[in-house]
Amino acid sequence: MTLTAPSLQRQWKKPPFIANPWLRWGLILGGSLYLVLAIASIDVNWARVYEGLERGWKFILAFSQPDFFSRSRDIVEGMEESIIMTVTSTVAGVIISIPIGLGAARNIAPLPVYLICRAIIAISRALHEIIIAILMVAIFGFGPLAGFITLSFATIGFLSKLLAEDIESMDRVQAEAIRATGASWLQWINYGVQPQVMPRLIGLSIYRLDINFRESAILGLVGAGGIGATLNTAFDRYEFDTAAAILILIIGIVMALEYGSGFIRARVQ
């Protein structure tokens, strides 16, 4: 293959992201100026940073000797409660999310159903877990029931939304082919839609299990039960070694879930 002479001389440069040079250079200069001024305006009290470093180091030293045993009964109870809360709320949340997710997918649901399901999702996502947990503790009193309801509710917003988005981006023709056979609506979902979204649904459910476990550690702080309550008590009593033990357990479980979910997601693809 030979090139002709004129085409050898032609220059090419990637077109700039912002076409107007005045606007482009204005934004670059303005941005740099702002960055310099912003950094200059930070007022750091280095003496306090030094004190904080020392305190932080003590904290870390305490953590290097985690105490799993002196409060082992509290830890085991808290963990049990957290795990039960996590699993039950994930299962309940996933079961409720599936119909809501189907209803929130614009390509398979009629408009009124779509609007209702999207509203449910919006409410669930608008309220942070902590806020729901405070409400639920106020309604149902202290303990894991409030935590269970909170996490189930949060799971619905998360899973329905992502499931609906996966359904909306599925291959329309595969589903159309099932409809053309004379399948009923449920059969159509089972044969035309479900196989396309199942791997993602499984992956998201495991991911949500992971999130729910981490959240369950926080919910204890507002009285919704679980390992968070135990952790809070440990901090209140300045038992940093027990707190360290609890944190290490939480990290260990989250890591195990992480590896487990990677393995399962690779298998269901």
Place this chain on the structure above:
Amino acid sequence: MLRLDNLTKKYPTGDLALKSVSLDIPKGQVLALIGPSGAGKSTLIRCINRLVEPTSGHVWLHDTDLTRLGSGALRRARRKMGMIFQEYALVERLTVMENVLSGRLGYVGFWASLFRKFPQKDIDEAFRLLERVGLDHMADKRADELSGGQRQRVGIARALIQDPELLLVDEPTASLDPKTSRQIMRLICELCEERGLAAIINIHDVALAQMFVQRVIGLRFGEIVYDGAPDGLSADMLTQIYGEEDWEATIRKVEEEDGEEEEENENGEEAGHAVKTAGEA
């Protein structure tokens, strides 16, 4: 057997895809629907089984007006119309067998289909069809493991297990190589003859259509501009359907190859061209 009566489809965007199309198809007739991309070929066959709702006009299958059916009756009517798709439209994560058996969904209840408990005669028929299309050893493979030609064979088996009276075939060969294209067209036409099925085949490859069908309909801008025998397609006629182009090569090739199985290469160019145009559709 199938009669279209002033069938019109206007999309919400304002595009008039079909303008009062009327057509009569007797039992057992295989016809090819040709025309440029955007002429309304896909819309036409999707209006018949109402995957696309026609705006006005009627579709008569025997004595039933399909356009007036409620959802339950429409489902029962769809069982009599098997559909074969351009990109095969197999459900990729289901097995070959599940894909074939999904053609029986209109006949079995929800729980039976959920647990894949199909009647034994359906399973026998599925294996018979898979054997007929040469894929019985693939029954438990997942659909996305198959090659294009194999997938289209599964698509054909899925349409036939519905026990249809009519096949709606949308660009069956557009994603296939020239040799496989011929094999698939031959298979479809043979099966139609064996079972006395009528078929409407949307196809871009005029030469391929002329080799296999008894009747050709030319569609342009949603209107029928040609209805007749395959060898009645002259250069003038093709110009009227597709627009100005040198048609001599296309026509000559048909005359030379009619019923022959040689010159795969030359035809390859033609089919390769068809694939390109189909991609734009």
